[in-house]
Amino acid sequence: MYNLLVILFAKVLNFFANILCKILHKNNGNLLGKIVKKLSPDILKSIKIDCPVIAVTATNGKTTTNNAIRYMLEQNGKKVVSNSEGNNMETGIITTLIKACTLTGKIKADFVTFEVDESYVPVVFKKIPLSTLVVLDFFRDQLDRNGEVESLILKINEFLKTYDGNLVLNNDDPNVARLGRANENNKNVYYFSVDKYKYATEKEVEAGEGKFCPFDKTRLEYEYYQYSHIGKFKCPKCGYGEENLFAEIKDVDLEQRTFKENGITYKTLANNIYTVYNYAAVISVAKLYKLDAKEALKTFKLDNGRAENIEVNGCETIINLAKNPTGANVSLRTLNEDPEEKELLFVLNDKAADGHDVSWIWDINFEVKNVTRIVTAGTRAYDMAIRIKTSGFDADKIEPYLDLKEAVQALYRTKTKKYVIANYTALQPTRKEIFQLGTVLK
Amino acid sequence: MKELKLLYLYPDMLELYGDYGNIQVLKYRLEKRGINLIIDKYSIGDDAPDFASYDIVFAGGGADNEQSILSKDLIKYKDSIKDAVEKGVFFLLICGAYQLFGKYYKGVEGNIIPGLEVFNYYTVAEPDRKKRCIGNIVLSVDLNKFKNRSQTNNGVNKSFENNNEENSNLEKSIKAETNKFETEVIGFENHGGQTFDIESPFGKVLYGNGNKFGDTEEGYFKQNVIATYLHGPLLAKNPKISDYIISYCLERKYNEKIEIEKLDDSFEEKCREQLLEKFLKEKM
Numbered sequence: 001m002y003n004l005l006v007i008l009f010a011k012v013l014n015f016f017a018n019i020l021c022k023i024l025h026k027n028n029g030n031l032l033g034k035i036v037k038k039l040s041p042d043i044l045k046s047i048k049i050d051c052p053v054i055a056v057t058a059t060n061g062k063t064t065t066n067n068a069i070r071y072m073l074e075q076n077g078k079k080v081v082s083n084s085e086g087n088n089m090e091t092g093i094i095t096t097l098i099k100a101c102t103l104t105g106k107i108k109a110d111f112v113t114f115e116v117d118e119s120y121v122p123v124v125f126k127k128i129p130l131s132t133l134v135v136l137d138f139f140r141d142q143l144d145r146n147g148e149v150e151s152l153i154l155k156i157n158e159f160l161k162t163y164d165g166n167l168v169l170n171n172d173d174p175n176v177a178r179l180g181r182a183n184e185n186n187k188n189v190y191y192f193s194v195d196k197y198k199y200a201t202e203k204e205v206e207a208g209e210g211k212f213c214p215f216d217k218t219r220l221e222y223e224y225y226q227y228s229h230i231g232k233f234k235c236p237k238c239g240y241g242e243e244n245l246f247a248e249i250k251d252v253d254l255e256q257r258t259f260k261e262n263g264i265t266y267k268t269l270a271n272n273i274y275t276v277y278n279y280a281a282v283i284s285v286a287k288l289y290k291l292d293a294k295e296a297l298k299t300f301k302l303d304n305g306r307a308e309n310i311e312v313n314g315c316e317t318i319i320n321l322a323k324n325p326t327g328a329n330v331s332l333r334t335l336n337e338d339p340e341e342k343e344l345l346f347v348l349n350d351k352a353a354d355g356h357d358v359s360w361i362w363d364i365n366f367e368v369k370n371v372t373r374i375v376t377a378g379t380r381a382y383d384m385a386i387r388i389k390t391s392g393f394d395a396d397k398i399e400p401y402l403d404l405k406e407a408v409q410a411l412y413r414t415k416t417k418k419y420v421i422a423n424y425t426a427l428q429p430t431r432k433e434i435f436q437l438g439t440v441l442k
Numbered sequence: 443m444k445e446l447k448l449l450y451l452y453p454d455m456l457e458l459y460g461d462y463g464n465i466q467v468l469k470y471r472l473e474k475r476g477i478n479l480i481i482d483k484y485s486i487g488d489d490a491p492d493f494a495s496y497d498i499v500f501a502g503g504g505a506d507n508e509q510s511i512l513s514k515d516l517i518k519y520k521d522s523i524k525d526a527v528e529k530g531v532f533f534l535l536i537c538g539a540y541q542l543f544g545k546y547y548k549g550v551e552g553n554i555i556p557g558l559e560v561f562n563y564y565t566v567a568e569p570d571r572k573k574r575c576i577g578n579i580v581l582s583v584d585l586n587k588f589k590n591r592s593q594t595n596n597g598v599n600k601s602f603e604n605n606n607e608e609n610s611n612l613e614k615s616i617k618a619e620t621n622k623f624e625t626e627v628i629g630f631e632n633h634g635g636q637t638f639d640i641e642s643p644f645g646k647v648l649y650g651n652g653n654k655f656g657d658t659e660e661g662y663f664k665q666n667v668i669a670t671y672l673h674g675p676l677l678a679k680n681p682k683i684s685d686y687i688i689s690y691c692l693e694r695k696y697n698e699k700i701e702i703e704k705l706d707d708s709f710e711e712k713c714r715e716q717l718l719e720k721f722l723k724e725k726m
Contacts, residue, residue, distance in 0.1 A: 143459065144576050144632055148505045211454055217511070356578060357630045359673045362460030382713030386678055389709060390463070390470045400709065402716070 003046035007105040010036045010098045032098055033091030044090075044127035047097050048106045053129055054113045054285060057121050057156070058136030059149075060327050062088060064306050065136060065278040066115035069285050072296035076286075078110040088117045090124055118152050122159035132166035132288060134281050138175040139228060139326040140209060140363070142355035149175065149209050157182045164188065168284045170277060171243050172230050174210035174220055180243065181215075190246035190288065192280040194259075197252040197273050199337055200224040200231065206329040207363035213240050226273055227333055228326045247284040252276055254337065268297045272307060272334040303442070305427045307334070311441040312434055317418040319434070321427050323354065325363035328421060335419045336369045342417040344371055345407065346388075347426035348378040354424045358383050366391035372416060376400045377407035378426045408433040445478035446691050449491055451501035451539070452512050453483045459632065461502030461536045463675030468498070471684050475703045477692070486515050493519065493526035497691040503537025503673065513542055513555055520558050527560055532691050533667045536676060540662065540669040541565045541635055561662060561669070565635040568655075574634045579650025579672060580721050581627040581660050585686045587642075588665035625682040628717050629672030631660075637671075644670050649721045666690065679714055681707045 014032055036043050056066045063086045070082040083096040093114055101107050116124055121133070135156070138149050146152060153175055160167065160182035170176045171191035180189040201224065208229025213220055218237040225231035234241035252259045258267050259276055261283055270276060279297055286293035302308060308319040318335075322328035335342065350356050358380050366388055368374075374393060376384035377400070385400040401407035408430070411418060422430040434440070450465060469479045484491045493499060504512070516523075523543075527533060533543075541547050545564040547555040550571060557564070568574065627645055636654040643653070644661025652660035653671070661670035668683070670676060677684045685702060692700045 140458070144630075148458075150505060150507055207457070357459070357576075357632065357673065359460035359463070359630055359675060362463030362466070362675055362678070363457075382709055382716060383679070385709040386713060387463075390466050390678070392470075395706065395709070398709075400712070 003040050003043055004105060006036060006040045006043060007046065007098065007101065008103055009039070011101075011103055014099055030087040030089070030092040030095045033087075033094035033096075036094050036098060037091055042127060043094060044097070044124065046105055047101055047128065048104075049097075049112055049128060051107070051109050052111055052131035052289070054111060054132040054134070055121070055125070055130055056113070056115045056134045056136065056281070057118050059118065059139040059141045059324065060330075061136045061274060061278045062086075062115035062117075063304075064275065064302060065134065065281050066113055068278060068282045068297070068300050069134075070113050071300050072282055072286055072291065072293050073111050073113070075296035075299075076291045078291075079108075080111045080113060081107055081109045082113040083115060086115065088115045089120050093120075093124055119146065119155065121156050125159070125163075130163070130165050132168060132285060133160075133163070134168040134285065135176045135179060136170050136277065136281055137173045137230065137326075138209065139324055140207070140360070141324040142357075143360075144357040145355045153179075160186075166190065166288055168192065168246075168281060168288070170230070170281070171241075171245060172226065172232065172277075174214065174229065174233050174241065177241065177243060178214040190284055191243045192247040192249070192284045193245050194226065194249040194252060194273070194276055194280055196224050196232070197226060197276075198254065199273070199333065200226050204229060206365045207325045213238060215240055226277075227330050230277070247280055247287060249276060249280045249283075264294060266294055266297050269299075269301060269309075270307070272330060272337075274330045275302065275307060305422065305431055308431075310434075311439075312412065312418070313438040315412060315415050315418060317420060317434065319420040319422070319427075319431060321424070322421045323424045325360050328361070328364045331419070331421045332365065332368060335371070336367075338417075339370065340417050341370050341372055342419055343373045343375070343411065343414065344368070345375045345377065345411045345418065345420045345422075345430075346384050347404065347407070347420070347422040347430045348376065348380040348384045349423055349426040350378075350380050351425045354426075361387045366393065368393065373397050373399070373414070375407050375411045377402070377404050377430075378423070381407070404429055404433055408437065412437055443476065443478055444692065444696065445480060446472060446497040446688075446695065447480045447482065447495070448498040448500060449493065449496040450481055450483045451499065451516075452485050452504070452508075454485050455508040455512050456502040456504040456538060458504050459502070459537070459630075459673040459675070461673060461675050464502075464534060464536070464677045465500055467675070467677040467684055468687065471681070471688060471705060474705050475688075477688075486512060490519065490522075493522045494529050494531060496526070496531055497695055498532045498534065498687065499523075499526065500534045501536070501539030501542075503539065509538045509542070510555060513547075513557075516542060517556065517558060520560075523558055524560050527667065530666050530694055532687055532694075533669070534676075534687065535667070535669040537633060537671050537673065540671060541637065543669060544637065547635065561667075562641065563637055563639045563662060565637045568634045568636060571634065573655075574632060575651035575655060575671070576632045577630070577650055578717075578721050579629050579631045579652070579660065580648040580718065581629075581645030581652075581672075582624065582648055583627045583645035583663075583683070584624050585682060586624070587663065625680070626714070626718060627672065627676070627683060628679045628714060628721070629670075629674040629676050631671045632673065633671050644668055649725050666694075679710060679717070681705070681710050 081100040171193040210229040213235035223232040320331040381400040548566045643659035644663040
């Protein structure tokens, strides 16, 4: 009864907060969830969800994949409730559900989809039912905030020991595929994989985690690496790495932006390998629920600084979020796969949400091709400049600015194609400065 | 062409916090001066390395799991590592490697992981796993500390004794430029282990924790050893430390006083200025 009152109160609060936010042009983020959680820590248990709940977790790719799943479901005519803005901790999920539910706490939808922060999977899904969990990848990420990757994986593994819903796993990440063995009795484990693409390598060229078999500590053998430690691996001792595939992406062509799955050709807007992995997860979910992903992926747009492609005063610009070494490495990979001449802006902040430790920039593989100038900005603009200089890039062609506006203006001094990489708190301010420069075509 | 040889220990296991950047910085600063750096790697399963044949040995920090695996391997080389330290090979040891070179590491459950016992300090894990020394850190380091002594058998100072003229010149310049070797060192610490019984610390803590929570001292320092918790990586923002190591190794190897060329460190200087102001102000 108390929880029902809290929900009612929260709905009223949300009503007035929305009006206030409209007047102030502000986004209230997950404040509602924070208030509600204070009033009732277990409020999630009182929200009635009768439809399937799909959740996506990973180090990188949560927002893109969750939004692509939501879009795919909607294109199939389904009504979806989702935390599309990326508020992925418990309070963000509470906010999403409170906003969407009826006055009595019911969710009326065909599907609920969430992106969930890796460490919150066990917390949130103790309280709400979960039908399908998608796990994309695990990379080192903000060690001073999150701790070691291994302890994060073990937490999720522990949760999965008693979970018997659908589990959709990336077979090409040894840190993810291992989760399929957490509960031997779960018959609903589905693996997806992407076949070797044009720029795959025989050796690992970027910092990665999956070096040893999680079951017998033997060094894993790789046939090839797609990026970081994602690739075709096998444990020479126990054979770990050879699962039956539920979805297998083949013939990846990043120039044509096409790939095949089970004989069907998909044409997408994605020009990079890690997004193809995200789409492999979307296709797996579509197959599980017997829906079509082909039409949806044809028009699903990447935006909001996730491989966002825009034109600023006629100058082609690609903006990408990178909050850890792998995020930055895959962005630079896309840059290097582009034969055109280009300039790069790298914005590095060290605020609380970014992690105060910027050592991770030394795990970035900074061998860039056809880059004529690099501008650095953010609270750690000079750290970035030192990093790039040390990689061998001509120091005279590096321009550090502590002021973001100055940096963006300096970047657009020329008409050369731009690549912009920004970390977590730097992304939106950087986009704002770029969008204020002039005419922007999406 | 002059060249230095570096041994990189467990590159696939001790590589958590971008510590490899230290080698990249050394290589960059050597190559800018026309000196080659040969990097040999050693990890589990490789042939035993000849530690004493190197100019520099480097090891970084890793995940707990990896560290417990490799400590068993490393201990096989206890004697040859001790020998190399005594002969004056430079050892740069970060975080986990710093701990492994001590007497032992006592884990959260009271389990003892034996160290190499090259140095007399020991480390005890903070019992509360959630409590760690995490954050930016600034030290004051006296790089002049060992310049007047000749304690190593094969080190720089002994070589100076063979040349009186050069020796007296050096002493003059040392007196005139004592401050030249005092430097603030900026880095980032992230460790649960608390290290005790340090005879000779790397630096005094101006901001941050140090060897233990709220300590006044950080790391371990000997003429040919820097062992520290500082990531960042350490050498990236601290060119004076890099050049101390480079000078030491060149002088030891070529047995002569070598004045290394000054490099353009304008990014480093601006970075240090910005961060020192930020951190030291935060403290006040």
